[in-house]
Amino acid sequence: MYQDALHDLNDQDYSDSTREGIHRTGRMIFRKALEMELIKKDPTEFAYLKKEKKTIEQLEEEEIPKYLEKEELALFLKTAEDYGLEHDYLIFLILSYTGIRVGELVALKWKDVDFVNHTISITKTYYIPTNKTLKYLLVTPKTRKSRRKIIVDEEIINALKEHKEVQNQVIKQLEDDYYDKDFIFTKMERQHGYPIVIKTVQNRMKRLLSLADLNPELTQHSLRHTHTSLLAEADVALEQIMDRLGHSDDQITKDVYLHVTQEMKKEASQKFSELMRSLR
Structure with a gap:
């Protein structure tokens, strides 16, 4: 029943991160029940999340979380x-x-x-x-x-x-x-x-x-992601941003940070090229 419930989440088009969060919560609940001897076997022990392989097109289309400029x-x-x-x-x-x-x-x-x-x-x-x-x-x-x-x-x-x-x-x-x-x-x-x-x-x-x-x-x-992006734009280090937001590890924050800093690196490269062209 538990495994069917996980498959059902997949059929409802929930994101991978949402399904992983639900599965983590489920495991915590049943492990506690096992510890309290309310159940004899943990139904989540061999349960798994079905992950479909994404095409290159899907990967290219994936966006980082939305935030405000x-x-x-x-x-x-x-x-x-x-x-x-x-x-x-x-x-x-x-x-x-x-x-x-x-x-x-x-x-x-x-x-x-x-x-x-x-x-x-x-x-x-x-x-x-x-x-x-x-x-x-x-x-x-x-x-x-x-x-x-x-x-x-x-x-x-x-x-x-x-x-x-x-x-x-x-x-x-x-x-x-x-x-x-x-x-x-x-x-x-x-x-x-x-x-x-x-x-x-x-x-x-x-x-x-x-x-x-x-x-x-x-x-x-989204305002949390906005805060991340603007701190990154202000050249604040990722470690300081994570500390300010209150988490030691968060992939979404890292994705937003890397996206913004990558854009800044592109801009730096363009400015350098423009400077060199102006000297010719």
């Missing part, structure tokens, strides 16, 4: 500033300028912000198992690398200060009706003070992309 990012943030709903500009400014995950952003509390040293500490992520706002969980990041402290720009610090002043006024007005657990991004219409849900960020981004006439297929995770 710097001019597009500037337009997106300007749109968020001019036409965004509550929190939008600050949310997307932080996601774009730090590369943090949306779950990490939603879980942020004021105590995570160091206004003096201009840092944001990532120590937890948001999880909502039942899709009910009041039943959220804050869980520790999955790896040691995910727990990190990010240096941020003064623009973000100033925007956070402004946001805190507004939020303090709301707390003062609502008093006991405000669920005050120190969250930075909170619901303001109902369930005041509870952290906003990830779906809200997804919907807000879709709206802003439409207003800015940008690629509608981009997601909030």
Whole structure:
């Protein structure tokens, strides 16, 4: 049954990385069940993922993850500033300028912000198992690398200060009706003070992309790839980028980095050739 389920994922055209992630999770679950003596045999032991050989054409057509060029990012943030709903500009400014995950952003509390040293500490992520706002969980990041402290720009610090002043006024007005657990991004219409849900960020981004006439297929995770590409363009080393993003090994990040740096190398070669031609 387990093997059939893996084959079924292949028939549904899920990507290799998605199927591998599901298979890894399945193995973890059944191994734990074996350890707890809930089952006698691990059904994932000899299971395998079916991989079809790709043609040269398919390999050539494969694209790296979609992200925004710097001019597009500037337009997106300007749109968020001019036409965004509550929190939008600050949310997307932080996601774009730090590369943090949306779950990490939603879980942020004021105590995570160091206004003096201009840092944001990532120590937890948001999880909502039942899709009910009041039943959220804050869980520790999955790896040691995910727990990190990010240096941020003064623009973000100033925007956070402004946001805190507004939020303090709301707390003062609502008093006991405000669920005050120190969250930075909170619901303001109902369930005041509870952290906003990830779906809200997804919907807000879709709206802003439409207003800015940008690629509608981009997601909030694309801002993480955007951050990677712009750091690479700014000549930041891959190791530093990985450290900032909070993972020790990620092929997608490497692919984005290599793509951008490869383009930069081509440009350097072209500039050299142009210089030599000008001397003839």
